[in-house]
Amino acid sequence: MxxxxxxxxxxxxxxxxxxxxxxxxxxxxxxxxxxxxxxxxxxxxxxxxxxxxxxxxxxxxxxxxxxxxxxxxxxxxxxxxxxxxxxxxxxxxxxxxxxxxxxxxxxxxxxxxxxxxxxQLTMIYIDQQQAGARLMVSSVRRLPADGLDSRIKSLNYLNHILAKIEANHAGVDEAILLNAQGRVAEGTADNVFTVRNGRLLTPSCSEGALEGITRALVLELAQADGIETCEQPLGVYDLYAADECFLTGTGAELIPVASIDCRLLPSCPGPVFRRLQLAFQRTIAVECGGER
CATH class of the missing domain: 3.30.470.10 (Aminotransferase class 4, branched-chain amino acid transferase, N-terminal domain)
Known part of the structure; x- marks a missing residue:
C-alpha cells in the first residue's frame, strides 16, 4: 500500500x-x-x-x-x-x-x-500489457451457485486466493477457475474472454462468472463495433483452441493472454483485443474527460 x-x-x-x-x-x-x-x-x-x-x-x-x-x-x-x-x-x-x-x-x-x-492498484501482470499474461487452469473449482452465488461480491475470496497461490507456485500470472461441471468460470480477479473465428465468447454468469462491470462494457463495445458476441459455456478445449484470449476487470482493465497451460496462443495482443482496448480507452475519455 x-x-x-x-x-x-x-x-x-x-x-x-x-x-x-x-x-x-x-x-x-x-x-x-x-x-x-x-x-x-x-x-x-x-x-x-x-x-x-x-x-x-x-x-x-x-x-x-x-x-x-x-x-x-x-x-x-x-x-x-x-x-x-x-x-x-x-x-x-x-x-x-x-x-x-x-x-x-x-x-x-x-x-x-x-x-x-x-x-494505486498494481496487478501482478500489468507489465504484460504487450507481452501478454501467462495463465494456467487451476485445480481449485469455483464454488457452485447453491454454495455461494457468483453474483455476490463478498469479502470471502479464499476460494480465489487458493487458485492464486497455485498460480504463484506454477510461476504464471493468473489462474482460471472451472465450475463444478468442469466448464470455464472466471479468473481469480477477472472475467475471461476468448476469440475464435472472429467471434467473441465469454462464459455466462450462470457458469460461475461474476457479473463484471468491465465485462458488460466489453460486450457492449464489441456489439457496437460489429463483433459477434456470445455468452455460452466454455470448456478448457475452448481456451486451448482460441485465436485470442484476454482478461477483463476493474483492476485488470483489459489484459491480453499469451499462453494457457504453456500453450502459446496464435495472437497476442490479437486484432479483436486491440479494437476493444481502443474502444475501452475512448469510453474512459468520453465518460471521464480528456485523452489518456
Missing part, C-alpha cells in the same frame, strides 16, 4: 495506516460483508452508479443493510477522490457486518462499518 493511501471510515477521512476497525468485526472474523472495486480517471469515478447498484444487490442478497444511501455513497467516493493526491487511482469500497460477539450469528452485530480506501 502506498504512502498516499487514504481511507474514509464511517464519516472520517484518515491516512490508511490510522484507520482501524474492531478485531471482532464479522467482516474480519468471517468474511461477512460485501465490496466493490472502483477505478477513477482524471478525478472522476468510472461507471460509479453501476458499481453502487451491484454493491446494493450483493448486500441485499446477504441481508446486510447499508447505512448510507446511494447519494451518500456517491458523495463519499467524490470526497475521497478529491482528497487523493493523484488524478487516477483505485477505490475499494467495503461494507462489513460490523462488530459482534464471537460466533457466526450476525443478528447481534451492532452496526455495519462502511470503509472506502483510495490507493
Amino acid at each position: 502506498s504512502t498516499h493511501s487514504i481511507t474514509w471510515l464511517n464519516g472520517q477521512l484518515l491516512s490508511t495506516d490510522q484507520a482501524v476497525v474492531p478485531v471482532n468485526d464479522h467482516g474480519l472474523l468471517y468474511g461477512d460483508g460485501v465490496f466493490e472495486g472502483i477505478r477513477f480517471y482524471r478525478r472522476r469515478a468510472f461507471r460509479l452508479q453501476r458499481h453502487l447498484q451491484r454493491l446494493r444487490l450483493s448486500a441485499r442478497a446477504i441481508a446486510l443493510e447499508i447505512p448510507l444511501s446511494t447519494d451518500e455513497l456517491t458523495a463519499v467516493i467524490e470526497r475521497l477522490i478529491d482528497a487523493f493526491p493523484d488524478d487516477d487511482g483505485y477505490i475499494r469500497l467495503m461494507v462489513t457486518r460490523g462488530a459482534g460477539p464471537l460466533g457466526l450469528n450476525p443478528k447481534n452485530c451492532s452496526q455495519p462499518n462502511v470503509i472506502a480506501i483510495a490507493d
